[in-house]
Amino acid sequence: EDQVTQSPEALRLQEGESSSLNCSYTVSGLRGLFWYRQDPGKGPEFLFTLYSAGEEKEKERLKATLTKKESFLHITAPKPEDSATYLCAVRGYGQNFVFGPGTRLSVLP
């Protein structure tokens, strides 16, 4: 059975303090690993898709990386507007999307 765990559950950073969020997964044949950002009361907003180990993608202060067992979302010099819950999801061959519980990020000014 495909599974996704995320750590930490919650993270509090000072503005400008870089850090990383972890997504660990088990899947029978990875078709894609996805990162989303979700603000309270809103739908998840798509950030990145990673398809194979070694792949990296960047967008503004965010960088996502992928290995065969986990993915990291690196946040460089975060700002208060980066505060949100970050969700990781995977999809295996012939399977539906499986989401992790999320990491709740707070960036303090």
Place this chain on the structure above:
Amino acid sequence: ETGVTQTPRHLVMGMTNKKSLKCEQHLGHNAMYWYKQSAKKPLELMFVYNFKEQTENNSVPSRFSPECPNSSHLFLHLHTLQPEDSALYLCASSQDMESGDEQYFGPGTRLTVT
């Protein structure tokens, strides 16, 4: 309109009411999904439609009834709900069930059952 839209955005209903949630996607996708998101729980997949055919019913109670008249529209019909059904209901779409492409989500319907 662009992306995925959902109506209504907020809904309060009694346990004996019947209501429907609507989702529309403007992305040319062929797969559509309903998710339930409760406080402090991961997203729960409810139903999946691929090219208008239901491919997944994730042990959802019969008081939730989906309908997909075409690839752009998805409905969730609700009747005799329970208070524990109060949650954020999210619609999503993706290219199809065969590719590894990402899902795009709507803003959600906040449902409160009284």
